[in-house]
Amino acid sequence: MKITQIYCDVDDFCRTFIPEWQKLQLIQGDKKRQRAPRMSYSEMLSILVYYQESGYRTFKWFYQRLVQVSWREAFPKLLSYNRFIELLPRLLVPLTAFMLSRCGNSQGIAFIDSTPLAVCKNIRIPRHKTFKEQAGRGKSSTGWFYGFKLHLVVNDRGEILSFCITPGNVDDRKPVPKLVKSLIGKLFGDRGYISKKLGKQLAERNIKLVTTLKKNMKNQHIDAFDKLMLRKRSIIETINDQLKNIFDLEHSRHRSLYNYLANVVACLVAYSYQEKKPALDLRDADLLPFLVNA
Template sequence: MYRFQLLLGVGTLIEFYFKLIICITIPEEPDDFYQSFEKHCQSLPQLTSFVGEKLCRSRLGLSEVMTIVIAFHGSGYRTFKEFYTLQVLPHWKKAFPQLVSYNRFVELMPWSMMLLCCFLQTCKGEITGISFIDSTPIEVCHPCPSKSHQVFKGLVGWGKNSVGWHYGFKLHLIINDRGELLAFKLTPANTDDRKPVPDLTKDLIGKLFGDRGYISQELFEKLALRYLLWFDRGA
């Protein structure tokens, strides 16, 4: 049961990262990245699917795992199981000759997370001098069973927006005027929107646009010292 819950938890984070990447990548890029960094990545500690488990060799490469899951988020399928069993297995055998069963693929997914984090850093866009910041909630479970939630215990919190209460994380994003990702950070849902701004904007210059939730004289002054001008989108 613990293994199943942990796989679901890791799957939530994997889904978050892949949703970021799906907008800024093409299918060939994960494989190119993995080929370039394969030796280095293999020397780094991997995220295990549960305590004490070691990654077993698989005929399906991790770059292929990354590519398939990225493709899922642009496929229109509601669940990954439907996508893998109805689309990938029957129709993608030519592109992925070494496909594994659905259950085996789910076991491989957590091992791609470290690679995914590294890959995402290579997908960031160019700093153009015009940037936009905003945040969005990422629920880890329905509010009702939140007290019994164990997978992300100590890492998540309660947050509230115009839609209502939610239990989970808050994703903070900065993009440029081309829609390219510049910076991001994942925090508990109860984190003040203004708190991660100094760290997220440390490399930015020019103008930064955000909503009224970021209004703070102290924040304005900190950004001004780095020649970053703040503009309220609601003004």
């Protein structure tokens, strides 16, 4: 992923989005001076996205050792590190909107899953102050954690279709109706999404929810294609693994909620630029009969 490509895409987006967004902002109380930052939104967003796959473990090192040393010609109005961090909350809305513009399209097959985002080790929960009002305790397949959940819906090509972030104690089924607003076809999930009420609700939108069964449930008839797709559901788990291990999605160094959310969304944007995403070859000759009859 090249910084030039990111900047061109972000700049094209910001030329349209930023003026419209600023027109819609509400002003409360006395008029306050809002000095425009020296760097443009396009420049700051490009730096923030590129960091996620740079290999640096902290943004401070990335900014001071790479950006301020090697990129001064590319960014002549470069800000100091402290000023850049102060402006991060302003970047959250345009960054999220940019990610939404990069989401893929539903082709009739989608996979849904959530992944825990721990903000500290369990032994340090009583002393954790940064996300005291927002984070929650939850339990995943690997045990208890304290923090948030990232809910993702992806297609068979590994493209992110929709996403949301919730406290760690929120049921996986709760955000599903909002996540699937623009979906069609079949949605595949694990046992955590079993719900008759949710199934009926999605069926009204012409979405079929297909999940694996719990051990104490009676066997149900499942089409051969659906069985095959349930076995391929690991594609979304692979994506979650890449987000955490390649794009530095989960760590405990955050000291601000806005900066934390900006980091999560920037990870998703960086992933969207990955040339070779986890994907299923559903156009293989052996699978075409199943696709036609699905």
